[in-house]
Amino acid sequence: KNQVEQSPQSLIILEGKNCTLQCNYTVSPFSNLRWYKQDTGRGPVSLTIMTFSENTKSNGRYTATLDADTKQSSLHITASQLSDSASYICVVSDSGGSYIPTFGRGTSLIVHP
Amino acid sequence: DSGVTQTPKHLITATGQRVTLRCSPRSGDLSVYWYQQSLDQGLQFLIQYYNGEERAKGNILERFSAQQFPDLHSELNLSSLELGDSALYFCASSVEEAGGLYEQFFGPGTRLTVL
Numbered sequence: 426k427n428q429v430e431q432s433p434q435s436l437i438i439l440e441g442k443n444c445t446l447q448c449n450y451t452v453s454p455f456s457n458l459r460w461y462k463q464d465t466g467r468g469p470v471s472l473t474i475m476t477f478s479e480n481t482k483s484n485g486r487y488t489a490t491l492d493a494d495t496k497q498s499s500l501h502i503t504a505s506q507l508s509d510s511a512s513y514i515c516v517v518s519d520s521g522g523s524y525i526p527t528f529g530r531g532t533s534l535i536v537h538p
Numbered sequence: 539d540s541g542v543t544q545t546p547k548h549l550i551t552a553t554g555q556r557v558t559l560r561c562s563p564r565s566g567d568l569s570v571y572w573y574q575q576s577l578d579q580g581l582q583f584l585i586q587y588y589n590g591e592e593r594a595k596g597n598i599l600e601r602f603s604a605q606q607f608p609d610l611h612s613e614l615n616l617s618s619l620e621l622g623d624s625a626l627y628f629c630a631s632s633v634e635e636a637g638g639l640y641e642q643f644f645g646p647g648t649r650l651t652v653l
Contacts, residue, residue, distance in 0.1 A: 457638050468540065468628050468644030469581070476639065514581065518638040523594035526638060528581040
């Protein structure tokens with residue numbers, strides 16, 4: 426069964442600090458991995474999309490990495506801001522023809538001033 | 539604002555009832571995706587339509603059905619509602635038929651409460 430596990434479940438950091446969120450998956454065959462940011466009560470917003478051949482992708486202060494051999498991804502947030510407080514969700518799609526996405530449960534990040 | 543609109547924003551109904559959620563994709567997007575987000579299950583993919591045709595199916599219950607109309611708007615029909623159907627229902631749209639390599643733009647969601 427395809428699964429996506431994220432850690433930590435929640436994280437509290439001080440404004441200006443960096444942090445790294447983890448995503449492990451067992452989705453096979455692999456198509457792509459996406460990271461989303463979701464503010465409470467709102468729709469997710471795409472941060473990065475990576476395919477098998479990509480191992481790093483950046484979007485401003487957000488940098489995602491992918492190790493397809495170990496089936497792990499990380500999302501690094503640099504110089505955190507109060508507006509980074511949100512849930513970060515890892516999504517992995519298979520390539521079995523329909524590209525069905527499997528969602529992680531997310532990491533809830535709180536940035537304190 | 540993602541450009542994807544969903545109506546209604548909130549819906550309160552009783553068990554056993556039937557409701558219809560509506561989604562209008564971004565201009566130019568041919569694909570519409572439906573997702574369910576509940577507290578205990580997280581986000582789950584329900585179904586995708588591309589240019590009026592069903593393209594991919596996820597964990598969608600038989601009590602649920604969807605369609606995409608010629609003007610590309612989509613409706614998700616939920617029937618014989620149960621307490622466990624209470625959730626946020628999101629619609630997303632993108633330009634691509636399949637692959638997930640293009641960004642999906644999410645609407646603001648419809649919060650369904652079943653009493």
